[in-house]
Amino acid sequence: MSNDWITFAMPKGRIFEEAAELLRRAGYPLQDDFSAGRKLIVEAPDAGMKFFLSKPMDVPTYVEHGVADIGVAGKDVLLEEQRDVYEVLDLHISACYLAVAGLPNRMPKRVTPKIATKYPNIATQYFKEQGEQVEVIRLSGSIELAPLVGLADRIVDIVSSGRTLKENGLLELETIESVTSRLIVNPVSYRMKDQQIDEIVARLSMVVEEGGTLLGNHTS
Ligand SMILES: Nc1ncnc2c1ncn2[C@@H]1O[C@H](COP(=O)(O)OP(=O)(O)OP(=O)(O)O)[C@@H](O)[C@H]1O
Numbered sequence: 073m074s075n076d077w078i079t080f081a082m083p084k085g086r087i088f089e090e091a092a093e094l095l096r097r098a099g100y101p102l103q104d105d106f107s108a109g110r111k112l113i114v115e116a117p118d119a120g121m122k123f124f125l126s127k128p129m130d131v132p133t134y135v136e137h138g139v140a141d142i143g144v145a146g147k148d149v150l151l152e153e154q155r156d157v158y159e160v161l162d163l164h165i166s167a168c169y170l171a172v173a174g175l176p177n178r179m180p181k182r183v184t185p186k187i188a189t190k191y192p193n194i195a196t197q198y199f200k201e202q203g204e205q206v207e208v209i210r211l212s213g214s215i216e217l218a219p220l221v222g223l224a225d226r227i228v229d230i231v232s233s234g235r236t237l238k239e240n241g242l243l244e245l246e247t248i249e250s251v252t253s254r255l256i257v258n259p260v261s262y263r264m265k266d267q268q269i270d271e272i273v274a275r276l277s278m279v280v281e282e283g284g285t286l287l288g289n290h291t292s
């Protein structure tokens with residue numbers, strides 16, 4: 073936060089295109105070489121903004137540390153990471169939800185069921201609230217594989233179309249939380265750069281209200 077540029081952490085992957093479209097409509101065009109090329113920092117001098125491209129799970133870390141003033145992160149990531157950031161706007165993009173799933177008709181085999189997930193904090197908190205003692209196993213992806221091969225009894229994962237569960241013969245057992253992407257802000261940046269940040273939030277709010285939900289949901 074050593075200059076007056078606004079630094080903006082954008083998530084790679086699924087959320088990127090929808091978030092970039094919202095930004096374009098709000099008057100902050102991102103150059104095409106961001107999505108097409110391998111560059112991780114793109115400057116938009118006219119807007120006084122600098123965009124970073126980060127892994128979705130890391131966006132709150134960049135914002136908490138203040139190297140990014142603003143960022144876009146899924147509610148799933150915010151719940152998992154519990155970073156010290158302000159969540160200022162629901163962008164209503166990349167909608168999905170967190171759920172517990174498992175194989176049908178499985179009698180509980182283990183005294184302490186094993187739960188595979190990319191979201192160990194969310195899973196731990198959820199089962200604590202349910203009063204169920206579980207062992208949480210952290211995986212990095214292909215979570216649905218774990219119950220199929222006996223690594224876990226159930227999973228906690230993102231569901232969007234439901235296709236991955238269906239094609240692997242898994243059933244959704246409980247819904248934990250609905251998820252959309254949020255605009256997050258570093259608390260110190262919000263004090264130091266309040267006018268610039270307020271303007272960005274106001275413009276994005278307007279775009280979201282105008283129909284951000286009609287942008288479509290990229291769940292490939
Ligand atoms: N079907 C979905 N599966 C996973 N995340 C989704 C889905 N639909 C929307 N999302 C949102 O997108 C974010 C994940 O984006 P993405 O899959 O690109 O990142 P990732 O999990 O780091 O990917 P990977 O590790 O596979 O590269 C989630 O945090 C969530 O908010």
Ligand SMILES: O=P(O)(O)OC[C@H]1O[C@H](OP(=O)(O)OP(=O)(O)O)[C@H](O)[C@@H]1O
Nearest residue numbers: 213214215230231232233234235236291
């Ligand atoms: O309900 P669906 O539309 O099928 O989407 C849900 C699936 O998408 C995500 O996986 P992703 O494609 O990110 O791969 P990963 O297993 O490597 O995380 C998520 O972890 C589910 O597996």
